[in-house]
Amino acid sequence: MAELRHNPLSGQWVIVHVEDSWGPEKYEREDHSILAKATCQFCPGREFFTPPEIEAVRRSPPGSRPNSPGWQVRIIPNKFPALRIEGDLDLRHDGMYTLSNGIGAHEVFIETPAHERNLADLNDDEMFHVIDKYQSRLNDLTKDRRFKYILIFKNYGESAGTTVEHPHSQIIALPMVPQYVAQELEGTQAYYDRYQRCVCCDMIAQEYRAGTRVITDNAQFLAFCPFASGYPFECCIIPREHTCRFDTMNDGEKYALGNILRETLAKIKGCLWDPSYNLYIHVAPVNDGPQEHFHWHIEIVPKLMRTVGLERGTGFFSVPTDPDHAARYLREAAVIARR
Amino acid sequence: MAELRHNPLSGQWVIVHVEDSWGPEKYEREDHSILAKATCQFCPGREFFTPPEIEAVRRSPPGSRPNSPGWQVRIIPNKFPALRIEGDLDLRHDGMYTLSNGIGAHEVFIETPAHERNLADLNDDEMFHVIDKYQSRLNDLTKDRRFKYILIFKNYGESAGTTVEHPHSQIIALPMVPQYVAQELEGTQAYYDRYQRCVCCDMIAQEYRAGTRVITDNAQFLAFCPFASGYPFECCIIPREHTCRFDTMNDGEKYALGNILRETLAKIKGCLWDPSYNLYIHVAPVNDGPQEHFHWHIEIVPKLMRTVGLERGTGFFSVPTDPDHAARYLREAAVIARR
Numbered sequence: 001m002a003e004l005r006h007n008p009l010s011g012q013w014v015i016v017h018v019e020d021s022w023g024p025e026k027y028e029r030e031d032h033s034i035l036a037k038a039t040c041q042f043c044p045g046r047e048f049f050t051p052p053e054i055e056a057v058r059r060s061p062p063g064s065r066p067n068s069p070g071w072q073v074r075i076i077p078n079k080f081p082a083l084r085i086e087g088d089l090d091l092r093h094d095g096m097y098t099l100s101n102g103i104g105a106h107e108v109f110i111e112t113p114a115h116e117r118n119l120a121d122l123n124d125d126e127m128f129h130v131i132d133k134y135q136s137r138l139n140d141l142t143k144d145r146r147f148k149y150i151l152i153f154k155n156y157g158e159s160a161g162t163t164v165e166h167p168h169s170q171i172i173a174l175p176m177v178p179q180y181v182a183q184e185l186e187g188t189q190a191y192y193d194r195y196q197r198c199v200c201c202d203m204i205a206q207e208y209r210a211g212t213r214v215i216t217d218n219a220q221f222l223a224f225c226p227f228a229s230g231y232p233f234e235c236c237i238i239p240r241e242h243t244c245r246f247d248t249m250n251d252g253e254k255y256a257l258g259n260i261l262r263e264t265l266a267k268i269k270g271c272l273w274d275p276s277y278n279l280y281i282h283v284a285p286v287n288d289g290p291q292e293h294f295h296w297h298i299e300i301v302p303k304l305m306r307t308v309g310l311e312r313g314t315g316f317f318s319v320p321t322d323p324d325h326a327a328r329y330l331r332e333a334a335v336i337a338r339r
Numbered sequence: 340m341a342e343l344r345h346n347p348l349s350g351q352w353v354i355v356h357v358e359d360s361w362g363p364e365k366y367e368r369e370d371h372s373i374l375a376k377a378t379c380q381f382c383p384g385r386e387f388f389t390p391p392e393i394e395a396v397r398r399s400p401p402g403s404r405p406n407s408p409g410w411q412v413r414i415i416p417n418k419f420p421a422l423r424i425e426g427d428l429d430l431r432h433d434g435m436y437t438l439s440n441g442i443g444a445h446e447v448f449i450e451t452p453a454h455e456r457n458l459a460d461l462n463d464d465e466m467f468h469v470i471d472k473y474q475s476r477l478n479d480l481t482k483d484r485r486f487k488y489i490l491i492f493k494n495y496g497e498s499a500g501t502t503v504e505h506p507h508s509q510i511i512a513l514p515m516v517p518q519y520v521a522q523e524l525e526g527t528q529a530y531y532d533r534y535q536r537c538v539c540c541d542m543i544a545q546e547y548r549a550g551t552r553v554i555t556d557n558a559q560f561l562a563f564c565p566f567a568s569g570y571p572f573e574c575c576i577i578p579r580e581h582t583c584r585f586d587t588m589n590d591g592e593k594y595a596l597g598n599i600l601r602e603t604l605a606k607i608k609g610c611l612w613d614p615s616y617n618l619y620i621h622v623a624p625v626n627d628g629p630q631e632h633f634h635w636h637i638e639i640v641p642k643l644m645r646t647v648g649l650e651r652g653t654g655f656f657s658v659p660t661d662p663d664h665a666a667r668y669l670r671e672a673a674v675i676a677r678r
Contacts, residue, residue, distance in 0.1 A: 001423055001426065001440055001441050002421065002422060002423075002440075002441030003438050003439070003440065003441055004422075004438060004439045004440070004441055004442075004514065004515065005436065005437075005438045006436065006437040006438065008435060008436065008437070010518075011518060012518050013515045013517070013518070015421050015422060015441055016441075082341065082354050082649070082657045083341060083343075083354060084340055084341070087340065094566075095545045095548075095549075096347060096538075096541045096542065096545055097344065097345065097347065097545070097566045097567070098344075098345040098347070099342050099343060099344045099345065100342070100343045101340055101341075101342065101343070102340050102341030102342055102343055102354055102355075103343075151649070151652065151653055151655075153648045153649060153652050154648065155647055155648035159645065160645075160647070160648060161645050161646070161647030161648055170648075170649075172649065174655065175343065176343065176352045176655075178352070178653030178654050178655040179349075179350060179351050179352070179522075179653070179654035179655070180652065180653050180654040181653060183518075199435075202435045203435065206434045206435055206436070209434075210434075227433075227436050228436070278647075278648040278651050278652060279648070280648065280651075280652030280653070282652075299652065301651065301652075306498065306499075306500050307500070307646055308494055308499070308500030308617075309492045309493065309494035309499060309500055309509075309617035309618070309619065310421070310490070310492060310509075310511065312617050312619075312640065313490065313492050313519065313617060313619030313621075313638065313640075314490055314517030314518070314519050314520060314619070315517050315518035315519040316490075316513065316515075316517040316518070318421045
């Protein structure tokens with residue numbers, strides 16, 4: 001029989017198929033052939049096709065000119081932004097409805113100059129620079145007091161919503177806290193009010209005690225498959241020590257994060273035949289006073305199946321793979337260290 | 340510039356692209372060729388391939404034997420249920436986690452004996468019988484006190500999650516209230532606490548005053564595109580008079596509902612080249628005391644684009660089509676009446 005499991009962070013109930021749990025071989029595979037390199041606007045030498053860069057890591061040669069080749073990581077405004085930086089928010093009413101102007105920021109991290117590479121293939125140094133730039137853009141966008149939430153996310157592969165092959169992730173600054181994050185904040189607060197403890201810290205302790213859902217860890221971070229995963233082979237990467245701060249991570253922590261993120265992605269790639277995935281970093285809201293109870297984390301959701309009507313209509317998810325089973329596959333997947 | 344719009348029922352914020360709003364021609368089209376008729380287990384004459392029927396409307400000849408041809412609508416248990424009816428719920432803890440057995444019911448409505456037809460192609464009488472059976476199964480499953488929520492939904496087309504071509508919808512009985520419905524209940528209650536009025540009744544009044552998002556109506560029901568639609572060409576069908584009761588609709592109301600549902604689906608089919616869609620009926624929770632403030636409704640969400648990382652990770656949706664624009668297309672789409 002399936003189990004109904006409650007996610008103590010988000011409040012969601014999930015149907016988990018603990019019997020007849022599906023292994024990786026049961027899911028559809030997706031082809032990620034490189035098709036668009038010849039016309040890729042994110043490749044070196046085509047910098048003039050994109051909006052001017054906001055920041056870059058320039059390494060070969062160091063100090064090469066902006067908007068020219070020589071970068072390792074390059075950040076540009078999204079050419080087709082969902083929201084725009086210019087203007088007033090102008091929160092207003094139309095009868096019973098509330099609306100505002102579509103103010104926000106939307107930028108793209110080009111993670112590597114190499115079109116054919118993959119975040120999972122970067123070496124530790126390259127990963128460090130990606131994480132470092134995530135932090136740098138987060139901190140810069142936080143200065144704009146109109147923004148209440150900043151989301152860093154990545155869509156990899158066509159079925160996860162990518163329209164550009166070249167390895168990239170995105171950052172979006174929003175004037176409202178998105179609903180899923182608001183739910184996690186509520187879940188965190190409710191747990192704290194009840195037990196005077198952080199729900200994520202308790203989760204980490206229990207995951208270490210059980211051990212069955214642990215994928216990998218290092219001194220600073222744990223990667224595991226959540227007990228009430230909403231998607232098969234869902235992974236969570238979380239700082240082992242309580243912190244709501246992504247913005248103050250030091251170089252050692254950023255290096256450790258890059259390391260476990262790369263390892264987890266490489267395991268997903270190896271185990272599930274390079275699936276499409278979505279990755280998002282859930283940090284606390286910004287410009288809204290301290291959110292000390294919140295424990296930031298990364299959610300990685302391989303796109304192995306379609307979202308169906310039940311989930312779309314209710315938020316009630318049905319997951320064919322037991323998270324214990326998923327974690328065992330991922331734990332045992334061998335990956336090459338890339339130093 | 341885009342607008343950020345707040346959905347007063349669900350609490351979600353949505354990015355609506357009111358400038359450069361996409362018309363139907365901008366979305367991908369999907370092929371719904373009939374491929375599996377020869378082996379379809381839902382077709383008449385193959386009743387023995389499915390679990391025994393729970394109910395049926397038998398019309399030609401009337402009174403034909405169960406599990407034999409002659410039915411107009413046939414309800415069977417789902418052969419691969421997400422949840423099972425037998426057993427105890429056994430709500431329990433595993434350390435900090437909460438879980439229960441996967442108790443529930445999961446049934447399938449075969450909407451017509453004709454494999455090639457479509458809910459949008461049924462005549463008024465056939466639609467009436469589908470709606471009537473929705474109500475009948477809802478009422479029967481409500482008697483099981485273990486269930487707290489009963490969802491009727493339909494996935495049409497491969498990209499909406501259908502695996503069976505033959506026209507069908509589903510009903511699932513759950514021992515917990517799903518999160519999206521819980522949010523709508525909260526939104527309804529919050530609005531009532533503030534204004535002593537029903538949020539949906541106010542919405543209906545405003546939609547009639549504005550007129551721009553109205554698709555069609557009849558004496559009992561209104562079909563419109565919500566102000567803060569989370570998906571392009573999203574449609575809502577709602578009773579014009581306040582009611583939380585689907586279970587007590589009389590024959591005239593069921594006939595009127597079938598009529599507007601068929602008309603709306605036919606407009607979607609005509610306007611958007613027969614897209615895949617998800618349909619769900621949001622009723623109030625069951626077995627949990629009266630929920631008089633809730634106003635039941637049907638949500639229809641054409642599947643015109645992939646869900647992308649931003650939405651999956653935050654619940655913050657970005658919609659390329661202005662709902663006013665969508666409603667105009669749907670309003671003007673001519674459909675044939677089928678009496």
